[in-house]
Amino acid sequence: MTVTQPSSPPLSPELIAKFKKIVGEKYAVTDAADIEPYVTEERNLFHGRSPLVLRPGSTAEVSAICKLASEHKIALVPQGGNTGLVGGQMPHNGEVVVSLRRLDKIREVDTASNTMTCEAGVVLQVAQQKASGVDRLFPLSLGAEGSCTIGGNLSTNAGGTAALAYGVAREMALGVEVVLADGRVLNVLSKLKKDNTGYNLHNLFIGAEGTLGIITAATLKLFPKPRAVETAYVGLKSPAAALKLLTIAQGEAANALTSFELLSEMAVDFSVRHGIDVRDPLQETHPWYVLMELSSPSDDARTPLETILGRAMEEEIVDDAVIAASLAQRNNFWKLREEMSAAQKPEGGSIKHDISVPVVAVPAFIEEANAAVVKLIPGARPVPFGHLGDGNLHYNVSQPIGANTADYLARWHDVNAVVFEIVLRMGGSISAEHGIGVLKRDELPEVKDKVAIELMRSVKAMLDPLGIMNPGKVL
């Protein structure tokens, strides 16, 4: 995908030498082959270019980088695990990449305050494991958790599979440390749940996708570790039936319902056929599936799960269901869900949407969107799946069988237009959890409140007057 962006002045050898001096020769990457992993991304949708990748090892080094960059008006692109799906972490126009991965210390774990202070480059899975090691839960969970970082998670305000019970990344952060464009360090790290001392500044940087400053650390909330987790895989006839099941489950289990994923037959079929080590847990195929999980602070999550499924069977909402009998089986259920995105690749081009609508509108959205995309491109194959409990669907549309992939992907914006029209009419969002980056940047002014866009531009101009912080992203 080609991206139009403000240009960045070329870096002189003298300036490169000054940047190198900040991080040390070893942590400044200039060789094209070594830069390659920082300018390519998972989907191959974007390919960036950069003359220099800096890998600072401390907040002070990040601060010195920003100060030097602002003195010379050099554009910077912060990067964590490089798993973002909207091109926000890519240097599209020769910017300097600031990789935060070396900032990987967990500074403090406090089980009395239930907080953990992590540097930005801590990999999400490492943070989860650290919390588990002290009998706590850090609940943010997503398919890329083995490589995405806390800084990236906060900058994209990531959602994932446990947002239903614990909220999105924003709700898991109590404070942040941020290096501003001019090099100043804003320290609003805090363990406080209650702190009414003026504007909530840390939230400005969460979800800002690196356009307002570079997050170097964050204080995260920890939660009690569940004593029992039970997972069910359910076959049913329609999204409407899944919605009825969700209503029963929420009534019965309340906050113990931690995940509720809706999976279309095609999404499951692709995952089983193309995913690695994926097995279908049910004997027969069904038009739709739900993967649901209950996590209980007591020892029993099985009884409420059986009650929910029993009631749903009685009311003929559910056609078949299996409860994981072991941890291995539970992991298999989740593997089927986690492989879903990657499993679409062998089916050719996939036009993706990460949308949300009010939960109640999900069945109508799917019906309307399916009809609209097939009318636009006969033979197109909708592959919806996602977090029904949050009204968030990955509404992906695979190319017609045998179609030319490049021709199909050239219709990306046409397909977006019909899908977004339905989303907006239903009171939804065109980006539920992946962010705006460059992928949805041009659509944002069309769909967001005009005053909100004006305020966003004012905040950007105030914090980054030279426009060096991830230019061309979001706005």
Ligand code: FAD
């Ligand atoms: P990057 O990709 O490196 O960067 C993402 C954005 O944040 C960029 O704009 C970048 O400039 C900025 N950034 C990164 N670090 C910093 C920092 N320290 N300070 C300031 N800005 C920074 N997302 C979800 O929300 N839910 C999912 O369920 C989900 N599943 C995924 C599954 C797969 C297989 C993949 C590949 C991705 C998935 N994602 C999901 C998207 C992605 O993993 C998240 O957006 C993640 O939070 C990005 O973290 P990262 O460290 O890789 O950030």
